[in-house]
Amino acid sequence: MDAFLTSRIISDILGGLTNGVIYGLVALSLVLVWRSTGILNFAQGAMPMIATYLGMVVFAHRLGYWPLVAISIVAGFGVGGVTERVLVRHLYGKPEINPIVVMVGFLIVLEGVAAAIWSTTPRGIPNPFSPIDWQLGGKPIALSPFSVYEIVTALVVMSGVAVLFRFTKLGLQLRASALAPEVSRLLGVRVSRMLTLGWILSTGVGTICTVLVASNFFTGLTPQVMDGIFAFGFIAAAVGGLDSPVGAIVAGVSMGIVLQFVGDFVNSNAIIITALIILIVSLMVRPNGLFTKSTARRV
Amino acid sequence: MIVVEELSVSYGAVQALREVSFRAETGVITAVLGANGAGKTTLLRTISGLKEPAKGTITLDEHSLARQKPENIARLGVGHVPEGRGVISEFTVEENLRLGAMMAKVNLSDGLEEQYQRFPVLGERRKQHAAKLSGGERQMLAMARALIAQPSVLLLDEPSLGLAPQVTAQLMHTIRDLCASKGLTVILVEQNASTALRIADHAVILYLGRVVANDAASIIVADEDLRQHYLGKVE
Numbered sequence A: 001m002d003a004f005l006t007s008r009i010i011s012d013i014l015g016g017l018t019n020g021v022i023y024g025l026v027a028l029s030l031v032l033v034w035r036s037t038g039i040l041n042f043a044q045g046a047m048p049m050i051a052t053y054l055g056m057v058v059f060a061h062r063l064g065y066w067p068l069v070a071i072s073i074v075a076g077f078g079v080g081g082v083t084e085r086v087l088v089r090h091l092y093g094k095p096e097i098n099p100i101v102v103m104v105g106f107l108i109v110l111e112g113v114a115a116a117i118w119s120t121t122p123r124g125i126p127n128p129f130s131p132i133d134w135q136l137g138g139k140p141i142a143l144s145p146f147s148v149y150e151i152v153t154a155l156v157v158m159s160g161v162a163v164l165f166r167f168t169k170l171g172l173q174l175r176a177s178a179l180a181p182e183v184s185r186l187l188g189v190r191v192s193r194m195l196t197l198g199w200i201l202s203t204g205v206g207t208i209c210t211v212l213v214a215s216n217f218f219t220g221l222t223p224q225v226m227d228g229i230f231a232f233g234f235i236a237a238a239v240g241g242l243d244s245p246v247g248a249i250v251a252g253v254s255m256g257i258v259l260q261f262v263g264d265f266v267n268s269n270a271i272i273i274t275a276l277i278i279l280i281v282s283l284m285v286r287p288n289g290l291f292t293k294s295t296a297r298r299v
Numbered sequence B: 001m002i003v004v005e006e007l008s009v010s011y012g013a014v015q016a017l018r019e020v021s022f023r024a025e026t027g028v029i030t031a032v033l034g035a036n037g038a039g040k041t042t043l044l045r046t047i048s049g050l051k052e053p054a055k056g057t058i059t060l061d062e063h064s065l066a067r068q069k070p071e072n073i074a075r076l077g078v079g080h081v082p083e084g085r086g087v088i089s090e091f092t093v094e095e096n097l098r099l100g101a102m103m104a105k106v107n108l109s110d111g112l113e114e115q116y117q118r119f120p121v122l123g124e125r126r127k128q129h130a131a132k133l134s135g136g137e138r139q140m141l142a143m144a145r146a147l148i149a150q151p152s153v154l155l156l157d158e159p160s161l162g163l164a165p166q167v168t169a170q171l172m173h174t175i176r177d178l179c180a181s182k183g184l185t186v187i188l189v190e191q192n193a194s195t196a197l198r199i200a201d202h203a204v205i206l207y208l209g210r211v212v213a214n215d216a217a218s219i220i221v222a223d224e225d226l227r228q229h230y231l232g233k234v235e
Helices: A003-037 A046-057 A065-086 A097-120 A145-167 A170-180 A183-186 A191-215 A225-242 A245-264 A269-284 B040-047 B070-075 B091-105 B107-117 B121-122 B135-147 B165-182 B194-200 B217-222 B222-233
Strands: B001-013 B014-024 B031-034 B057-062 B076-081 B153-157 B185-191 B202-207 B212-218
Touching: A003 A145, A003 A170, A003 A191, A003 A225, A003 A245, A046 A065, A046 A191, A065 A191, A065 B076, A145 A170, A145 A191, A145 A245, A170 A183, A170 A191, A170 B001, A170 B091, A183 A191, A183 B070, A191 B057, A191 B135, A225 A245, A225 A269, A225 B057, A245 A269, B001 B040, B014 B031, B014 B040, B014 B185, B014 B212, B031 B040, B031 B165, B031 B194, B040 B076, B040 B153, B040 B185, B057 B165, B057 B185, B070 B076, B076 B135, B091 B107, B091 B135, B107 B121, B121 B135, B135 B165, B153 B165, B165 B185, B165 B194, B194 B217, B202 B217, B202 B222, B212 B222, B217 B222
Parallel strands: B031 B185, B031 B202, B076 B153, B153 B185
Antiparallel strands: B001 B014, B001 B057, B202 B212
């Protein structure tokens, strides 16, 4: 294999990894909501977008990057909690089509409101990480300080969620509330609070993801900033299994790498088609997702 | 002590319980018996807050339980082992117990150790998923999960359902021991009247949502008319 091809492959893997962790984070946030409330949140990209705008405008811009990140995440928690209490709570136990329609409508409303208030002009978020790729043997590789920041942040968030669910009392209650709400209540678990917490957590994760995407020098923050990424994250969640956080992350990262290779070696126009083919094939082979053990579905 | 007074519960137009009154004394096993559809499970679900009564009161010592949320009733010390056991299959044995211990005032490892001593098979299988347990083991896990919270009242809904006679006998022995050693108030719902009356101190018979007998278990066992009308064959 010549040096050019090797460098191209390494670049594709690194570039795919950077995109993949973002898809994985979006997928993870979708899974968190699905597992706790059985709702497919089509506004999962738009809610964190609002939180990030709030982070930008609520004086954080003047304080620097890290206060902006912190305020955006807190705003994300708030948006998630309020949405669950005010809107989503009325959808539990309703026919499956109701939450889908409501959440699609909510997405449109949020994007419209954001465009009306903040316009559709991209707003850059200055950050301390250079977007310029490092070089290997005199040639640039698809890895920059900013992409390392993205990968490390995503890994920290994913690990944090895993530790929360696996090793803490709160995580145990969140899982129990999703799996067996009635039994959990009989054991003293405040299931209603756990459902709200699931949305808070999910929107928090989504906001971290949105801040990362909007911090990219080449992207900036717009009302539609998460639309395309949400689509790939959604496919990753469906492929990995809507019940499986591990599946979401693995499918997200794998999809990022595969699509990077397709974009490089085939054509960038083939990326979306490939993603849809991956979705269709995986739904035909494993309708419940590659990492979901159970075939039962909670309704 | 649990006191149920004039309790009525409906599912839409269907009245499941009609002015049910009885007392479950502290440290005593009260069996609630009756045929299918008598309202036994509804009674337990109403005591633990899963079903709201149309009228009537339920009190645990000085606390009113009627119309309270199930999680608040659990925090008052009422443990409910539902019909079908209700263990979380996706959780390991230990995770099920950790969930039960959430409200316990004792140290978690002490609580786990106590349950593993009481039900040694759970200790051996602590890392296994509950889905892999046998029916009897799942019942033990459901009991252990309720007991680890150190309840003062234990509501047991058909604990013998689907179990082999030997396992049922062992389970009933454990319930009897718990009542004697911990002073637990036990309300035991059973379709199998013989099994329940063997360990119960007191019994309430429900028929179409009404109390038709409320007396010492020994008196009910001795009343042949009552047994024949409402309980079938009692050995």
